[in-house]
Amino acid sequence: MTPQNENAAENATKKSTAATIALAALAGAVSGIVFLGAAELAALLVARDASPVVAVGSFVVDVVPRWAKELAIQLFGSNDKLFLIATVGVAALVAAAVAGVLELRWRRVGVALFGAAGIAAVAAAVTRAGASPLAFVPPAVGAVAGAVVLTFAVSWLRRWRVADDEETRGVDRRRFLALTAAAAVGGVVAGVGARLGSAATSSIAAIRSALRLPAPASRVTVPAGAELDVPGISPLFTPNRDFYRVDTALTVPSVDPSTWRLTIDGMVEKKVELGFQDLLRMGLDEYAVTLTCVSNEVGGNLVGTARWLGVPVRDVLALARPRSGADMVLSRSVDGFTASTPLEALTAADRDAILAVGMNGEPLPLEHGFPVRMVVPGLYGYVSATKWLTELKVTTFAADQAYWTPRGYSAKAPIKLSSRIDTPRVDKALTAGRTKIAGVAWAQTVGIRRVEVQVDGGDWQEATLSAPVNRDTWVQWSLDWDATPGTHTLAVRATDLAGRLQEQKRTPIAPNGSTGWQQTLVRVS
Numbered sequence: 365m366t367p368q369n370e371n372a373a374e375n376a377t378k379k380s381t382a383a384t385i386a387l388a389a390l391a392g393a394v395s396g397i398v399f400l401g402a403a404e405l406a407a408l409l410v411a412r413d414a415s416p417v418v419a420v421g422s423f424v425v426d427v428v429p430r431w432a433k434e435l436a437i438q439l440f441g442s443n444d445k446l447f448l449i450a451t452v453g454v455a456a457l458v459a460a461a462v463a464g465v466l467e468l469r470w471r472r473v474g475v476a477l478f479g480a481a482g483i484a485a486v487a488a489a490v491t492r493a494g495a496s497p498l499a500f501v502p503p504a505v506g507a508v509a510g511a512v513v514l515t516f517a518v519s520w521l522r523r524w525r526v527a528d529d530e531e532t533r534g535v536d537r538r539r540f541l542a543l544t545a546a547a548a549v550g551g552v553v554a555g556v557g558a559r560l561g562s563a564a565t566s567s568i569a570a571i572r573s574a575l576r577l578p579a580p581a582s583r584v585t586v587p588a589g590a591e592l593d594v595p596g597i598s599p600l601f602t603p604n605r606d607f608y609r610v611d612t613a614l615t616v617p618s619v620d621p622s623t624w625r626l627t628i629d630g631m632v633e634k635k636v637e638l639g640f641q642d643l644l645r646m647g648l649d650e651y652a653v654t655l656t657c658v659s660n661e662v663g664g665n666l667v668g669t670a671r672w673l674g675v676p677v678r679d680v681l682a683l684a685r686p687r688s689g690a691d692m693v694l695s696r697s698v699d700g701f702t703a704s705t706p707l708e709a710l711t712a713a714d715r716d717a718i719l720a721v722g723m724n725g726e727p728l729p730l731e732h733g734f735p736v737r738m739v740v741p742g743l744y745g746y747v748s749a750t751k752w753l754t755e756l757k758v759t760t761f762a763a764d765q766a767y768w769t770p771r772g773y774s775a776k777a778p779i780k781l782s783s784r785i786d787t788p789r790v791d792k793a794l795t796a797g798r799t800k801i802a803g804v805a806w807a808q809t810v811g812i813r814r815v816e817v818q819v820d821g822g823d824w825q826e827a828t829l830s831a832p833v834n835r836d837t838w839v840q841w842s843l844d845w846d847a848t849p850g851t852h853t854l855a856v857r858a859t860d861l862a863g864r865l866q867e868q869k870r871t872p873i874a875p876n877g878s879t880g881w882q883q884t885l886v887r888v889s
């Protein structure tokens with residue numbers, strides 16, 4: 365090469381440094397797509413529960429501080445899981461792009477980063493509750509595939525950008541571009557295809573639709589006047605599709621009723637194992653219960669009522685005969701979630717704690733715990749309503765802790781008496797004239813005596829109540845109101861059948877549920 369040529373090549377390299385780095389980042393990101401796509405494909409084939417994004421996301425769910433979780437729920441509501449998955453995916457691609465740039469600068473360093481990411485993803489996948497023995501395969505396959513693409517892409521990129529002779533440069537440029545394009549397309553197709561394939565062939569949804577539950581021995585009797593005819597009020601029974609969903613599961617666990625097993629162990633005379641048919645044979649009854657989440661803010665919608673079909677927990681525990689000294693049952697889900705419920709709340713004859721298999725006339729929806737979950741009237745969901753149930757461990761509060769206890773929530777958490785205004789709403793302007801202020805109020809296990817409404821700080825006026833179905837379900841309430849033009853403040857408060865007035869003081873959801881009277885603004889024109 366003549367000195368002149370050499371100079372020209374050097375200039376070209378310098379000029380294109382920024383572009384070269386950008387191409388290395390692109391190669392890294394594409395290798396990251398290959399990592400994730402290959403892992404999804406391997407997951408579809410050998411271990412469906414071991415997708416790295418889901419495994420890492422689940423790990424994040426378990427370790428993030430309480431405030432971050434609360435913020436995510438506040439900002440994204442039920443889309444919080446989607447947001448988390450997207451965040452993990454984007455973070456993975458950014459990290460992969462950085463690995464591409466490092467690989468360009470120092471050969472093997474980017475590849476080593478892919479290896480480290482693979483090891484971390486394997487660790488996250490194999491340590492998940494209920495992980496299959498092959499859970500290490502998808503992240504390992506992904507890491508290898510990504511590292512191979514990264515190695516070739518960056519070495520071709522390097523030769524393309526710095527080779528002396530035009531011909532080598534041309535060959536390596538074509539190789540680099542062909543590889544990155546093919547890898548990007550292949551990775552996306554494999555990943556998206558595997559996800560869609562996995563959803564389409566998930567047999568549990570089909571098993572659930574084919575399942576016919578035995579008819580209940582008794583049904584919920586709904587008294588006349590249980591449902592008020594007011595537009596905008598919450599229906600007495602919340603349709604399954606509208607029922608709030610709260611859990612830590614990034615993907616809905618797949619539990620086949622034909623292989624489902626419930627173990628009752630711990631402080632019992634006899635360890636017992638039940639299958640799904642064993643449970644059904646114990647006899648099903650229908651129970652109306654209002655479920656409430658501890659994360660429900662005053663006026664919030666993490667509360668719903670269903671007709672649950674199930675078997676009393678006390679009958680199931682009786683098979684194993686709990687020993688004296690036990691005061692808690694730690695219920696466990698297939699996904700590792702646990703809840704601590706006072707033994708007394710599960711065995712008391714006057715409380716309908718059940719193992720539920722049906723919800724509003726159909727088998728439990730997959731996301732509400734199919735095939736079996738707990739429902740305990742009067743206790744917040746996180747201490748009682750374990751979905752995808754697999755174990756009841758009879759134990760003590762001194763010996764065992766549930767999932768949320770070390771994360772800032774009380775070990776015991778009775779639902780607090782509360783009331784909510786459903787209509788009118790702050791975001792919907794009213795026209796002046798006669799209208800109704802209406803909503804719901806709940807005091808599970810006790811029942812509601814009175815609901816009062818206040819307009820613009822005036823006298824508290826007693827609302828009309830719907831006929832209660834039982835003490836465990838909410839009641840609807842309504843009050844006629846002559847709405848005059850302007851802005852008005854509405855407030856609501858309830859009194860339970862024990863004579864207790866709803867707590868006025870505002871407290872946050874942690875550690876054991878919000879309190880306060882809901883106040884809302886309405887505009888009337």
Ligand SMILES: Nc1nc2c(c(=O)[nH]1)N[C@H]1C(S)=C(S)[C@@H](COP(=O)(O)O)O[C@H]1N2
Pocket residue numbers: 607608609610611612613655656657658697698699701731732733744745746749750751752
């Ligand atoms: N396996 C499992 N069960 C769970 C949870 C969970 O995170 N995992 N969350 C609990 C909480 S906090 C609530 S409020 C209820 C909500 O039940 P739903 O989603 O059917 O409304 O489920 C409970 N059961």
Ligand SMILES: [Mo]
Pocket residue numbers: 610656657658659744745746
């Ligand atoms: Mo909850």
